[in-house]
Amino acid sequence: MTNFDGNEKKSPRVEIDLEKIHGNTKRLKDFFDQRGISMMCVTKGVLGSPPIARAMVEAGVKLLADSRIENLKRIRDAGIDASLVLIRTPSMGKVKDVVKYADISVNSEISVIERLSLEAGNQKKIHGIILMVDLGDLREGILPRDLGQTLLKIMPLTGVKILGIGTNLGCIGGVLPDQAKMNQLSSIARDLEQRFNIRFDIVSGGNSANYNWVKSAGDIGRINNLRIGEMIFTGRETVDYARVEFLETNTISLAAQVIEVKEKESLPRGTITTDAFGAVPNFADRGTITRAIVEIGRQDVLISGLTPVGDMEILGASSDHIVIDLKKMHVQTGDEIRFHMDYGAMLSAMTSPYIEKIYLNSPHVLEQQF
Ligand SMILES: *Cc1c(COP(=O)(O)O)cnc(C)c1O
Secondary structure (H helix, E strand, O other), X not given: OOEOOOOOOOOOEEEEEHHHHHHHHHHHHHHHHOOOOEEEEEOHHHOOOHHHHHHHHHOOOOEEEEXXXXXXXXXXXXXXXXXXXEOOOOOHHHHHHHHHHOOEEEEOOHHHHHHHHHHHHHOOOOEEEEEEEOOOOOOOOEOHHHHHHHHHHHOOOOOEEEEEEEEOOOOOOOOOOOHHHHHHHHHHHHHHHHHHOOOOOEXXXXXXXXXXXXXXXXXXXXXXXXXXXXXHHXXXXXXXXXXXXXXXXXXXXXEEEEEEEEEEEOOOOOOOOOOOOOOOOOOOOOOEEEEEEEOOOOOOOOHHHEEEOXXXXXXXXXXXXXXXXXXXXXXOOOOEEEEEEOHHHHHHHHHOOOOEEEEEOOOXXXXXXX
């Protein structure tokens, strides 16, 4: 791997392989394109990292989406050429920034849409709206029976334009985005289009959890967009977490230095009470083992989402330490241990100010963005 900034020995660090992210974006985009579905790339898992956003745009993606307006601002300020979509329904207090930094937002409350329209007028803009429809996952969204009424209220507003509808499944309620749910969204779209004599540009059927449906769907109906984040980074679909054969896994990995290696017993000595986080630990007796400590902890990363590379095992973690059973691996103090990360671990590691972010394999990225 090529290193562009000479920082590769900073620890702890995440290494972000822009070439892999670019490749995954391109192959997924082709996969969805062939089925008549456009892809918004969701950057919230990587804090709206401009180098990553740029790699996605270079792969041909026209829409970038994030749940945080701060992340969209970061992308906008970096001068990246894409339409920006806010995919968490905006709060009243952020309406000004939403209009300023996002071209489009998803919405479910008429009171917020009215404010967006006013603010867009002030900023001499037309703000795009995607109306979220709740199909049973019970997070954001207008109930299907209330959609007509909401549309009637939005149509006279001059600062906003309805671009389409969308739904989000597989999040809070864990509802599977299956053919029945997608048929329902399609028929809602068709019905509204007919009743109001409009045409939706965007009918956004969901997120990475929709991959299996797209793969096997005979009829995608009116669904013509998905908002995809996780699987670009992990190379796995998010229902069964199976590997997607044409994607790279581990586009982002974590490395941290070992600060102690000692042979110690596997069972704590003394009266056992609660650990640093209020739980009573329970360790298996493996006799004497070689224990390594790495300089990273729960303050930095979701430990349950880490898999050390090599035959070793995480025994436990506190705020600033992870303790590892090295088994037969030869590791010394000063060496590094590398970890693969699931999406939750990646999200937390990207958010930790203590972890350096190093970009690999891009000719464009010459400086740290964090
Ligand atoms: C996070 C999010 C997505 C992307 O989900 P992934 O599982 O990362 O693909 C899509 N839509 C909304 C509304 C989201 O909040």
